[in-house]
Structure formats: structure tokens, C-alpha cells
Amino acid sequence: MQNGLLTIEHLTASFHISDRYYAAVDDVSLTVRPNEILAVVGESGSGKSALALSVMGLHTRARIEGSIRFEGQELTRLPAPKLNRLRGREMGMIFQDPMSALNPLMVIGDQIEEALVLHRSGMSKRERKAKVVELLAKVGIAEPEHAARRYPHELSGGMRQRVVIAIAVANEPKLLIADEPTTALDATIQLQILELIRKLKRDSGAGVILITHDVGIVAEMADRVAVMYAGQIVEIADIHTLLTAPGHPYTRSLLRSIPSADHPKSKLYVIQGVVPSLDRLPRQGCRFRSRIPWIGEGAHEDEPAMHEIAPGHFVRCTCYRHFYFPDEEGTRHGAS
């Protein structure tokens, strides 16, 4: 893949649990291009947040292997001061919980200004103050001069998340990582925040990694999607392909388990079994195997690889070719 803003290759992030290291992110490769929203979707424990934190170099206690290149520059071996300069200037991050991402003892204007002080030493104090007001207005906060003097607790959840976004984009980053940016917010506020992220991408041409468990948000926002299961990417496709012609059994199962307002009252599909915990994960063979036991063992690869089944559409393991839902058994009888 060319024109990568961020290129991740064979990234493994392992955590120490009692006796040894276990990989929460296991051999992940992907590319983020400028001016695209790449959604990383997965359930809890899939490794999607660990992936984001690894890219930002915020996993101080993890063992990181593989390569993360940002505009050609290798991040995994970058000394801390250099990485710090990149973070907050070239790469911005929006965290899930705006209350804990903000300093409760500091007015929000000063918190935004801090990002400017650290990364734009050339700016005068007056310019910085003006920029803070401009940023607050940009993220849709009314009366920005007045709002700049407020403390986080004086703002609603939606407003706080706007402030977090203002900090993340203060230095016009080329890459924005948003980890569940709207999980704590009401539906109408959620829309406004998503619209804001979309607008920032459009205006600045930044690449965005949007991490979420919400397939609805993915459908609304993403240009491309990477689906994660148990630390691995199991499918990558453009959004249209992923929703209309998903390949991997996990993606297909997940899409079938959503209660929809359009097709109500039918029984929801339930994926058998549970996601194994990090230390009990089978490291050999297809990790989704145990959740689809009616598919024969022979359908899986011994070492599941990503297969490009259409241009830009990658699916892990060969089991997708043989997969059917249990209730389709009659119609698919004889399919090998």
C-alpha cells in the first residue's frame, strides 16, 4: 500500500501477566492514508485500544515488537524527547472519557494553551490566547472567550469532549487517533462530535484512526474498516464492502447480532462461546475456530494468513470460504 501516512507492520504489543508475556496486539499490519477515516472495530479484549496506545507510544509497560512508521519515521525506536515532539503536534489523540483526560484544577483555556506552549514556541502569549478562542469556536463551543475561563466540571460531557478534541487538533495534527470518542455521550451529542471529527478530516486532510465497538458509528464514519478479534485483524475492507459483502465469519456474525430499528422483532444471532482471555488464547491456528464448531477443522488454515479476496479486501484464514450460519444448513447442504 502506497501513500501511507502511518504504516504499521507486524506490530505485537505484549503484556506481562504473572509469569510471561502475552500479546494483546498480535502481528498487526495496517496503513492509514491521509484524508481517510480508518475504523478499527472490535469487542472488549480484541486489542483495539492497545493498538492505539502502542501507536502513540503510551504503553510504557508493554513489550512492543514490529514497526510503526509515521511519514517514514520509525516510532518504536524513537527516543522519548523526539516522540514527545511528535505527539501532540503531528499526532493527536482523543480519549474515551473526557473527564479523566482533562485536568480538573485548570481552566480549559489554559489546558488548550499548554498544547500550544509545548509545540509552538514561536507564538506570543497574545497569539496563543487568540488561538485558544479560535479553537474553541472551531469545535463549536458558544461564547469561546467566556468558556476558556471555565473548569471542566462546569461543562457538560459533550462540551468536555469538544475541549479534548480542541486540544488534540490544536497543532493541526496529520494523524488523529480517536478511541471511543462518543461512548459516554447521548445520541444527538454523539452525532455532533462525529460530525466535528468528519469536518476536521475534511478541512485538514488528516488521517484518522477511529476506534470503536459500535458498528453504527463505523457505518456512519469510516472510509475503510479493520475488524479485530482476539488481538488480530481478521478483516480489512472499504466500508461498503465490509457491510454489504463481509467475508470473515466473525464480521458476518457480528453484523447479524445487531438489534436493528429497520428489521425488528426477529431473533438476534448469538455467537457461541466467549472470547478467551489473553492468557488462555490459542496461539495456534484460527482464533475464531472455537466459536464456529460446526465448521469442519479442515476449513481452517494451520497458520491463518490474510488473503486478498478482492482488491483491498483482506480476510484472515480460509474458513470464510466454508462458513455458513447454523440456520442455513439446509440451504448450504453439501457445501464443503
Next chain:
Amino acid sequence: MALLEVRQLKVHFSGRGGWFSPKTRPVKAVDGIRFEIEEGQTYGLVGESGSGKTTAGRAIIGLLPITDGSVIFQGKDLAASSRKGTIRFNRDIQMVFQDPYSSLNPKKRLLDIVAEPLRNFDRLSAREEKRRVQELLEQVGLSPDAIYKYPHEFSGGQRQRIGIARAIALKPKLIIADEPVSALDLSVQAQVLNFMKDIQKELNLSYLLISHDLGIIRHMCDKIGIMYKGRYVEQGTADELFGNPQHIYTKRLLSAIPLLDPARRDERLRYREAVRQQYERDYARYFDAEGLAYPLKPVSGTHEAALPEKG
């Protein structure tokens, strides 16, 4: 006769000021709502945070005092005793909480968690109690051997089923479920929702389902009420509300549901923007001077909306 009839329910919190500020106006968390739940049916209470939906659920089950109105359950007014200040718990109404991680005592074994309501209301011998708990665990799809295990040994979905086992221990008629699956992953969510439907049929249960997720509400509910700032803006059957919303607030809420069809993304954005503009234009018409909804007016037999005085 309906199983539960809620009439003009009000839950106000007196606005006690701080040291330096005088007494403020009371917060009208629930301000006169009215609905009925029929036996074996599911009623959905929808709203954004601060709408009063959780407060309403807690007041009905007796976790919060009722300021005014009545809660008539099987012909008896539960609110009367609430106003006298006595706590009223009814074994026929049980609750399932949002967070399966904090709603189960981590220091207690499953046996003690699930048996707690039995110990409060029934006098069973230790042997009977153990057998009953094992039955209940089996009913929610857990191994009866699990009675000596602790909550941390179970996944989120299993924990929520433990919560349901506790709720159905006394064979209630009504379960109030406040965001029962919002802490769970999508695939686990599906499992718990299916299970709630199965057990509803099996035990002829009624649900009051409180949720902000309109997909789940549509999937589960027969009738739905939409709350905004303590009042109803619209009430009707699922088909009426989703197919023919009347109030501008309902329309806006429905337009916010994500569409799983990227081909219609732009169309959806345009529609949403149109609804948002209409909402802003018509806000003053649909809400009174304090930003509250007007009283409900009938639209059809089961469908009511808080439409403005004229039009």
C-alpha cells in the same frame, strides 16, 4: 386491567441550597408521567441522560420516594405507602441493573447472591434454598455447580444472567431493567436480549425496559414512551413511534439512529440536517417557556404526542 398503571407520577427532589445559597427550586426529575404495562408485554422508556427515565424506574420499584401520583400494581396503589415514608418493596416487582460488574457483591458466592431475595421473602430450609438456586442458575443457562463460585469468575454476559436469576428468584410479574445490556459487548448483548425474551414467554413476565438505545427498544418493546426533561413527549406502540413519529423531539431522536448502509450515508446526513433545522426552528412551538413538553394529546387510539396547542 393492566398489570401496572402509572398515573401522573411525579418525583421531585427538593433543591436544598449550599451554605451560602438560599433554597433553590425543586428539581422535577419526573413530572407527571402516565403509562400502563399489560401482562406479558414489554414497555420501553426512552430518553437521553437527564430525561428522568431511570428516576421513574427507581421510583416505581420503591428505591426513590414518590412525590405525587399513583403506581397501581395489580390493583393496589404502591405510591400511597411511599408518601407515608415507609419503604415498600413488592416481591412481584424486581430489578435488573445496568452494570453487571458493580451490581453483584464481589465477596458473596452465587448461592448467597441469588438466594438473597428468597431469604428476604420466603422461609426456605438450607436444602430447599440450595435446590432453588440451582434451578434458577439452570434456568439462566449456567451450571448448577456454580453456586459456590464468585462473580469475578464469570464473563459480563454471564454476570448479567446471574442478575436476572436473582431478579426472577421470587417469580415476579414485572421486571424493571435499566439499561440491562449497555455495559456488554455486541455479541453478548444479543445473547442477553434473546434470553430476556425467552424467559418472558416462559414465565409470562412483563418488562419495563429503560434504555437510550433505540435499536434495542425497537427489538424488545410492544409500547414505548419517550421522555424529555421529566415529561413525556410521545407514547405509542413501537410501530406507531417508529413509523409515524409526531413530535419533533421524537423525529430528531429517530434521525440519530445510525444507518448500516454506507450507500445512503449522504442522504442520511441531509435528512438529519433537515430534521435538526426543523427542530431548531420549531423548538419554541413544541416546548413551553421553560423548555418543557406540553401535555399529551391523542393522535390515535394508542398513540399520543405532546403537540403544541395549535396544529
